[in-house]
Amino acid sequence: MTFTESARQLLEPHRDAALAASMARYMKGRFPFLGLPRPVYQPLLRPLLLSLRAEVNEDLLLDTARQLWRLPEREYQYVAGDLLDRYSKVLTPASLPVLQELIETKSWWDSVDQLTGRVLGPLVRAHPELGRAMDRWSRHGNFWVRRAAILHQLAYRQQTDTKRLFGYCAGNAEDPEFFIRKAIGWALRQYAKHDAAAVREFVHAHPELSPLSRREALKYDTTPR
Numbered sequence: 001m002t003f004t005e006s007a008r009q010l011l012e013p014h015r016d017a018a019l020a021a022s023m024a025r026y027m028k029g030r031f032p033f034l035g036l037p038r039p040v041y042q043p044l045l046r047p048l049l050l051s052l053r054a055e056v057n058e059d060l061l062l063d064t065a066r067q068l069w070r071l072p073e074r075e076y077q078y079v080a081g082d083l084l085d086r087y088s089k090v091l092t093p094a095s096l097p098v099l100q101e102l103i104e105t106k107s108w109w110d111s112v113d114q115l116t117g118r119v120l121g122p123l124v125r126a127h128p129e130l131g132r133a134m135d136r137w138s139r140h141g142n143f144w145v146r147r148a149a150i151l152h153q154l155a156y157r158q159q160t161d162t163k164r165l166f167g168y169c170a171g172n173a174e175d176p177e178f179f180i181r182k183a184i185g186w187a188l189r190q191y192a193k194h195d196a197a198a199v200r201e202f203v204h205a206h207p208e209l210s211p212l213s214r215r216e217a218l219k220y221d222t223t224p225r
Contacts, residue, residue, distance in 0.1 A: 011036060093127050150183045185216020
């Protein structure tokens with residue numbers, strides 16, 4: 001029995017129709033749900049996730065993530081993200097096309113941000129040569145791919161490549177898409193925890209930034225304006 005089949009057998013008996021309807025409404029009706037929040041489904045799947053430890057490899061990991069992504073209920077995409085996160089150290093640069101495929105499929109902020117923060121970001125940090133791919137992603141026609149590029153350094157702290165961070169934000173500053181404007185503000189606000197002056201200088205030097213991006217970037221800036 002595959003991981004995907006086992007996961008379904010473990011989760012299906014716990015469906016909660018009322019909670020599923022509420023969760024679907026929260027996601028604007030974009031996806032059906034089982035009605036299982038993370039604190040409910042994660043303990044159910046923990047033994048199954050651990051059982052893969054001895055046999056996991058990159059091909060198995062990516063193939064399983066794709067299988068889970070094809071299932072209709074949204075929780076299975078979250079499980080795919082959890083699986084990729086737990087075993088992210090087996091991923092190599094060869095996995096990037098599959099991560100892009102997942103980001104571009106059933107796209108919404110929940111899955112994109114999970115993959116970006118927990119899988120893509122660590123992968124690029126471990127393989128700096130993927131920075132060139134992020135440069136391409138930052139100009140991609142799919143705005144979710146661009147959002148991933150803007151946010152992939154969110155947890156890098158002092159290791160942030162500021163040239164790339166500020167370049168991606170400037171390159172997307174005039175984009176009207178809400179999720180891009182929000183991503184720019186979020187990325188800048190996060191880096192401001194480590195270099196508030198640099199972020200403040202960048203924001204003041206780029207009046208083309210949207211009010212949302214500027215407001216988010218300077219949210220915790222106490223410098224008199």
